Amino acid sequence: MALSRNDLVAELAAKTGSTKKDVDEFVTAFAELVIDSVAKGEKISIPGVLSVERVARAARTGRNPATGETIDIPAGFGVKVSAGSRLKAAAK
Incomplete structure (x- = not known):
């Protein structure tokens, strides 16, 4: 639910x-x-529960799954969300 x-x-x-x-x-x-x-680019943290931060992604080469064509993927940013120890323990 x-x-x-x-x-x-x-x-x-x-x-x-x-x-x-x-x-x-x-x-x-x-x-x-x-x-x-x-x-x-600041990290947010709630100790024991979770943290959220921006992470850099390097430029890389990928492949179009529909055509198989090689494509260049530019550098950029992503978001990383990490579970804290209390949250991990609650999932057991």
Whole structure:
């Protein structure tokens, strides 16, 4: 079962005693903070839970799976999300 945004907001509101509106504003602000930080190349970390960071990807040669043609893939950036120790332990 996946937790939708509405489910997440409802669960957080129930756990914190806050209103759904306040929690929704917090979730929106948190998402914007993560996006802005990754765009700047800053790492976001919630110890024991997760970390999110921008990583550089080198230029490389790839292959078009439909045609088999070789293509050049330019250097760029990706996003790395790593699970923390408490999150990994919860998955066992």
